[in-house]
Amino acid sequence: MTIYFTKDHEWIRVEGDTGTVGITAYAAGQLGDVVYVELPETGAKFSKGDDFAVVESVKAASDVYAPVSGSVVEVNGALADAPETVNAAAEGDAWFVRVKLADRAELSGLMDQAAYEAFCEGL
């Protein structure tokens, strides 16, 4: 199991050919109190970089971009009633979707934990 990060502050935890995707704690902190999360439907397909979800806070609504290409196999329906989970546990319970990876090679373009932390330091 390995976790990767994007410059747009998404994380993806990969187990086999399945990835669990969410936004980082840093992103949740920047957004402020999250009030709504719009998720795709199971089965939806997207390419790396596509916007696949929207996260809305009291400050702003932001697109969430796919860290890799793939199709959605499960969505975290609990976020609909409890968007505050994103602030409480961005990199845990507040995962957005589970996807079936289309191309594992795309992972090599992402950052690991240490690289992401260094990236955030520089912001």
Next chain:
Amino acid sequence: MSMNTQGRPTAPAAISTPTIETVSGSRGLLQHEDLLFEIGTSETTGVDLPKPKGLKSRLGGVTRKVDTGLPGLSEPQAVRHYMRLSQKNYAIDLGLFPLGSCTMKHNPRLNEKMARLPGFADIHPLQPQATVQGALQLIDELATWLKTLTGMPSVAMSPKAGAHGELCGMLAIRQALIARGESETRKRVLVPESAHGTNPATAVQCGFIVDEIKANKRGRVDMDDLKSKLVRTDDIAGIMLTNPNTCGLFETDIKAIADLIHAAGGYFYCDGANFNAIVGRVRPGDLGVDAMHINLHKTFSTPHGGGGPGSGPTVFSEALAPFAPVPFVVKDEDGFYRLVEQTEGAAKDSFGRMVAFHGQMGMFVRALTYMLSHGADGLKQVAEDAVLNANYIQARLKHVMTPAFEGFCMHEALFSDAFTADGIETIDIAKALIDEGYHPMTMYFPLVVHGAMLIEPTETESKAELDRFCDALESIARRAAQGDDTLRGAPYLAPAKRLDETRAARKPVLKWTAPSSERVAAE
């Protein structure tokens, strides 16, 4: 009986101020006010009408059986309700309204006098055209001035607000692409990341795909990023750009941007929301703009706070003019003003109709009054004074707040939250301004600036009023820089305290329910 020579006490007694909770809920002469539904009941009524006699119902058996539940109020109850609410409100007639991108300027009373003339106020859009020649002439004259000020050959008067004008412009672009046979291939619209949110929304509404352009360190369009988006040109429909942009800065490369878009086969839509900064000084037509909406209710007074509707006439270049919407006014050779209503003849290429009638007549009258009372030199001075005022604010506050970009600004001063201590946010500064008696500035917009505070004073304000505002904001900014935690509880002096926006957004209560029905539900 001897005369009372003592009178009444005329100086306040030396009593320390107690904390006072009133029985009525009012605070001094500021009245407490309930909702209309809580004041009146459906059992009472303020008017006494006799029951109609001998009239047969023509509703065919669909008469309402259940009471509507609307409260019956007397006229004084209704008048006081709205008067009391209005006293809790903030308005441009009360004080400086620094909302950026909104151009909340004074609404001259002459405008109101003109708009109330019966020949403008008491006419109907379905009247025979021969009976409303004056009104049609006014629309035509206003159109002429808008074309003159923008240097554009054509204008659609009917759009009813800024975003509606954007829609008008983008529909014309789509129609032009249809006429070229390229509407299926040219789908990409470039939009800077600092754009008004309505820009990408409009593009998507018209079936286009939005491609975002980055801002550079100077707050303008990043030309390298723009060029990289134009490597492929056969799918370019156009660009939507605000100038001056939402950072309050003039897009210095605007001519080059227009040339690049035209060379790529696309059209240039300019968001005219910030036209106040350049009116009388710059003609968008000279910059290569193909379409631009004009917010009559910003640039030409009657702001949102004036209580009226918006109006968003949209000007077009030669390239887009044939596709402008109907209806429009033309002057026949014999001097008769005529409405072109159908998409045939002169309007055969028009994309169609956006509104039932002819636009916001009341706004037309006010805008033309504003223009004619200022004159050409006066309008030029409007832009100059608006820019001067914004720069005065930036200059007075830059030692305590952080200007978002170096150099002079246009009509609005933009600050980031970099000067605040940890834990103090833009929203705390905005709320503290309420305690100082000011409507807050635009906050957290544009998104490209962290914790943005966008202040547009307009030309309305005198130096004395600007100083009063700057004194208040300067003191709040110092407290924010020192980490004064009390800011986080502001406002303290307003009728309503800080609202829980998070809870309101997460658990919205969208419908009023009668306390009695709540009781019933609970039982």
